[in-house]
Amino acid sequence: MASAFSGFAAANDTIIIKAVGTWDYFTNYQKHEGPFWNQRIADVSDGQIVGEIKPHTELGLQGYEIMRLVKNGVFDFAFGLPGYVVPESEIFEGADLSSLVQDIDVQKQVANAYFPTLERAFAEKYNAKLMMLYPFPSQMLWCNSQISSIEDLKGKRIRVFLTTLGDFVEGVGAVPVSVPYKDVPDALEKGIVDCVITGTMSAYTSKLYKVASHGFTLRVGWGLAFGAMNMNKWNLLSEEQKVLLQNELSALTKSMWQETATEDAIALACLSDGPCSIGEVGNMKLVEPSVSDLRVRNKVATEVILPRWAERCGPECAANWNRTVGKVLDLRAEAKDLNQ
Template identity: 40%
Template sequence: MFDKARACVAAAVTAMAFATGASAQDYPKTELSVQGGWATAGIYQEIEVPFWTERLPSLTGGNVTASITSLNEKGLKGPEVFRLMRMGVIDFGTSALGYVAGDDPQNEGPDLAGIALDIETARKVSDAYKPALAKLYMEKYGIKLLMLYPTEAQVFWCNGPIESLSDLRGKKVRTGNRTVADFVEGAGGVTVTMPFGEVVTSLQLGVIDCAVTGTFSGNSAGWHEVTTHLYPLTVGWSPFMYAVNAKAWEKLAPSVQALLTEEMGKLEDEVWSAGAARTAEGLSCATGGECIFGKKGAMTLVPLAEADVELRSKLVNDVVLARFAQRCGDACMAEWNETVGALISAD
């Protein structure tokens, strides 16, 4: 899906490197150790692996190289990455913010349910809140935040008719994090927690009525085969972070630090663009539209009802933000209001 775009970007940055006078001797021989994301995710295969194993060596004449493994290969579930980075077992690593929201609710800040309905707003929110998370990660884990990036829009996959947000009342809904659960509970739904891999069977058996996940992730996992209605109200973007152990970072040559800072900034832009593409592709595939890389389905795409606009706003203010404030505390909420809150109020 992203091969052509990736090739163009790689060529462009290589040309830029030579144009600005960068050369191999500017970079000492450096081997980086990287813990990547899920091998089953398109982001890992299409973007992460080529960045570390192709792009960096290309830009440095082979002087900066990296080895990368997926969470699957290491038998990790995701939440351990923060702890292992703090211990210095992992140098560079990535993990979902939602995995450590239980350790510190501040991790929920850039992805509170129902706030960012489109990816442009989600990017603005992420950028506004990034300094707060950078400070948290350095102080609590001893890791340096390098970038924040999304998967795709998190929406509702239901095995039965649904016409509006109010139709979630009484339905059993699998949610992936606390803030989405708050939103669903506010709408009158019954939230259920279960691993991603159990969702298809649970939908088939009627254990749950609906489940929330990304448009592309759900399509890739075959959710369109066990659900009938896709309700596209975005309740999040399931953001991930990339970071590095601070002590490992300090040992790198200044030229390598500068290279990584610049290139990961570009990579961040690329993954956000990929998130928009994945969102559109997943929606189209699941509902019988144009489908190039996904699996074509025949779900009913539910139009967003006008009444949902007002109800969504009420749920965000009265439930999602209120519960986040309780978990996060006064100082945390004040910081959120000064960053994300000020941004969405301006919009």
């Protein structure tokens, strides 16, 4: 009877998962990350799994600290961007190398192809289980002067937040400048930078249209993000709980991909001449990349972005990328032979 009682108690123990989210002022946290852990998972598990999440902006954390805290068990789960984890290994950049992908459906194929690689890396570096990959709205260029083509970026100071974005900026003859997101409007207004790279919706919600006149809609990245869980905590779950959590996170991932595609279109309409269902119209001039712009982009990708990343990541890492993402995109990452 005692053993039956202890089994009953164990089955009814509540698992509490302490999670860290991304930015509280972006819709990914407001619509998806926050509601999932603060309410959804408790509802569908009948209270067996209860989540508690706060965005890293509220917790005052720097990105690079977050997965280290997950590794140490301070948090059980984290949403984050590759920039958080690249200091540990350049392998984490591989699913979102700058400017390679212009289409969200292709980006999803890239994420799926690279998932097993990232899964291994999270396990090895952080004792964490990679649960999901999802995108923020696509990253584009927003400038305080007229931009008609990729050539007009030459010599400009451009805000970046990832090494691979810096490679793109240098590849087009511009100067990368690191500026925290909260300081972006101020940096543009004061002329500290001439252009910034940020997502379409973040450009709108931070009202960049008040300080930037032009948007160049070349996609230079996707802000591909991850959700990962401390492996020790994962192993505390029963098999039924693991299946439930994976199924719920799969559904969350699907809705985030769908919403990002929709958000891109809404944000671009709102930044330009409308119609805008979420606020005022920005009246920015949006310039689509021409065929010749895309040719330049291809050249920068193959001659600068991929070789530099292959150099940072090493031969084994690059060979793995070529077998996975490279096959999807029909591209190869190879470090330049300095002896040629």
